[in-house]
Amino acid sequence: MLSVSSIGSAGGAAEYYGKDDYYVTGEADAPGVEWKGKGSEQAGLKGVASAGEFRDVLQGKHQSLRDPNRQAKPDQNHRPGWDLTFSAPKSVSLAYLVGGDDRLVQAHRVSVNRAMAYAEKHFAVTRVREAGKIREVQTRNLVYASTEHSTSRKGDPQLHTHNVVANATFDKSSGKFRAVESLHLYKNMKLLGAVYRAELAKEVLGLGYDVRRNPAQGTFELAAYKEAALSTFSKRNADIRDAIAQAMREKGTLTGAQRDALVLKGRPKKLDVPRAELQARWRMEAKEVGLDNRSIVARAKTSAEPGADVTPARSGLSANIIVRLAQALGHLGAKVDPAARTDPYGGNRAAPSRDIEAREATSFGIRVMEQGKAVFTQHEVVGHALEISKAGMTVDRVLGELARLSADGRLLQADQTIREGITTKAAVALERSLVAAIESGKGAATPLMNPQAAASHLMRLRDSPIEGLRLNEGQTAAAALLLTSPDRYVGVQGFAGGGKTTMFRVVKEAAENMRRSADRAGSKQSGREGHEGRGRDTVPDDRAVVKPNRVGAGRGRCQGR
Template sequence: MITFHAIGSGGDAAAYHDKAFSAEGNVRDADNYYMDESAGAKWQGKGARVLGIEGAQVGREDFINFLDGKLLNPETGKTQNLASRGNADRRAGFDLSVAPPKSVSVMALVAGDDRLIKAHETANHKAMSWLEEHASLIRVKDNQGENVKEQTGNLLWATIRHETNRENEPQLHNHNVVPAVTYDLDRKTWRSLTNDEILVLRNGADDIYKATLLQETRLAGYQVEHSKNGRDFEIAGMSPQQIAAFSGRSQQIDDAIRARGFDPEDASWAMRQAAALDTRAKKHDLPSDVLNSAWNERAQELGLNLAGMVDAAKERAATLDPQALKAEDKRLASLAVSEAIEHLAEREQAFTVANLEKTAALMGKSVIEDVKAAIEDHREGHMILGRDGMPSGATWLTTQKALNAEKELVSTIVEGFGKGQAVLSSSSEFDQMLSEFETKKSQALGIDFKLSGEQVNAAKNTLMHQDKFQAIQGDAGTGKTAALEFVREVAERKGWNIQGVATTSSAAEELQASSGIKSNTIAGFFADRNNATKDLSMEIEALKYKLQTAGQGRDPAAPRIEVKHLEAKSFDLNFGTNRYTFDHKTESVYKSDGGLMSRVAGLLLDAAEKHRGGAEKLTGEASTLGERLKVFASEKVVGLAESLGEKMISYEKVGVVEAQA
């Protein structure tokens, strides 16, 4: 699990660091997180590489300076002071604490399996490197002077490993102290880090960490059991009761969550963080030999044969084929990426690379290297495409299906230009209805009620514009629903049926409550439509059966193909008047599009069909040369009209709802 703790402001940095590195003091309420093991703390990240200190031991002076925003600029050789830019209250940084499942800590620290310590360190580094790639954001001015976000691709952090919690129980974890700084490679200067994305992507980094730890734990020969939340796991062979016996601190947090009326298994990170703060006590450090002795005695009391579990794991590891396992992991990662793309594309037209990576890592329990390789394969296969011009400084992706849907949407909107059906035809009628609406609202509310100019304009466009589609865009609280309430009242008075749809049930409820428009979710709307379609299908089948049993079915000698000009209506939809072609054998319905070419072609085909019978009649009656020439000319005209019409016309198969209508 990864927890987040903000580290003060720049003005408090010195006092914070003095506590962290003094004999008595410490970083959080006199808990010494950094003093005893400061010799093991190392600088990591590409930001450390810029400074030339990657892998170097963390020194007290650098630690304080970096959190205070004072860093050497490698380009100028001078020290920059980010706090001097009128931002004295800037956030100094944050501490990301990364910990494995309790069973991993027990096997690593109590059973002494150092392979799991290495696995944790590897997973910690990959999680932090993933955050560095996707969350190193700065704000800069674009060419228009607007603030925009950019990725720098580098962070600076000090990492240190600890092995106990506040209750002196075995708890392997790393503290990653990240100064809120990053180096702008394009402009050759240090800048303050925008912390927003760190919080957004923390859960994703947690998934990257757990996927890596899971793979390394399996390669070490351990079997695992997954929790019901789909994210966590424990090493098999330890019961929940035995794990809980080493988890007094976790039990305190769980109890605090239960006291709030929630299930610890379903608790959010924020809830666990709050519970952790509420139950935090002062830590009392004990010598490592005393702790190891107490831990092993506890394991024996619980009936745990930890040495036997380590030996069994090493035996299993010796029989594993790492190459075969990694090949299978790559296959599963490819499947996970495909599933993640489908999952994300159901909800959004575009999604970030970071979102795709973390979703695939969670779905497939796949390590980040395999996920990245699978994403690249999908990009090379054109299953996903880069999406330019998106906000936030992140790299965005989309699918060809999404692009096709957007193109179709744009085409549909363009085709609707000038083809709308206005609810109101005159401005005077609009003004009269607006006045009546505002008067009624004023009386109901007991105050003078007026729609704003923008609300009136939005309502007017919706009710009177000649285009088929209208869009109203506005932030929350800007009065969209008030304008829609007026639109609903006017439309209903004119005999229209208004249907509201929204992406979520809460939004649909809000739309219906505030505007009076009967509303549903998009999924619910289509479910109702499908149910109505099924009901109509059953009615049609019943009617066909009655006609057949009454001897009123379709004459078998009748033509298979039939063409009619019809106005089709179904439910609340009006498909308009179109030229429909019915194939009675396959029970399929087609219509020609509404373009000029197809309309002319339809007229030619209708004319050919109309005059065909006359030509055939003349053929049977013609006896003189003149009459035969007249028949020949008539046949030529019919044939030419039919030939031209067939070449010019285009058909599309209509949907079930329109066909049944």
């Protein structure tokens, strides 16, 4: 798993991370913190960091990070940085720390490095002011240092790596180090965790271990380890679950912030226990629950074949990804040929991919995203593809499939309103057809009301005591536009929660009132004059209201357009 936390104190961080292993005394796995990242290279930061150097970098005072044209002044509001902590599955920690398989720590390191490389390439962003406007610049470099530890605060085996990212990234356009826009790291935290787990699963399969995934949580464990045994070595998680359960019994549902507060509230102090003593305790606890770590490791080391994903198939669902997608979306038949035209992203290519699993997983990710968005990012596709795949799928395999789809024109680069946004050929065609329909509908409908009647209706509503139907200025303008426009399609845009639903209730009520009035007038006219032919409808049946899924200006209000 991956957790991201903000560092509050540069001085405290230097002491906190710089110890050999801040939970135990004795031999450490990787003493100190080691500089990594392309930003560190640019700054000339290499090898193991000294406490002073580490502190200066986090405080923004290091000579290589400062602007030589500006006088150095202490910035009381400077944010030191962030800690991206990747934790290995409990079974991997046990096989390494108790079973003695040193290959697993190397697999963990490789996986952490690949996840951090992905973060650095895609989510290293700064903000630059130009001509009075602020724009985001993708720098593709981070200044960070890593340190590896192996115990939890409750003294259980827990292999994890802290990656301390300093609030500095090199902007080539200005030749300076600038502050990091951390939003992209936080927003893609789940994806980075998935990238780490996917890479680690591939590595452990290659070492001869079978794995068992938990699709609901996106995690995995070595299949030889049973849940009951793993819980013995997860005391900290058990404490957290108990605290959350107790709070929910007392308060009901909890917010994310309340859950985080409970995690910190019950956080035990650091241990001061010799490593040999901890390992002896771990072996004893394993023996008590019948867990033979060394036998598990021995079987993996002597296996002539790579491991396998032995996750049980979900009840009622085929193992074939495309069929599962079809069942979920309900628009394909039960029998689906991956190369058939019914799967526009899986088959029927001029140069089809030989990586069928990656092809199907990528197709799944695209088709999930295009159900709700015209523009999405490759990272969202990668996340869905990794989520649905068996262990062994990696981000590079998915990106390879995305590249092939871009090369043959099925995926297109979108505008820059969404960073690294992509769209599909089908989405562009649909958008063009919508634009054409909107253009042809201009002036083609009868207004629901004339301006005077609309103003009168909205004024009566404003003075009405009916709760929930009071409109602000933006809502009123949007409602007036809908009621008086001669266009067949009218778009309204606004932020979520800005009052669009309430405004549409008003328009609906106005239209229904007009129809009822027209019906009454028509009945009276028929009684006096008989049926002399069907007259013009006061409210035409072919009017439509279009609500684009776009964000408009003006928070908390609707805007007519």
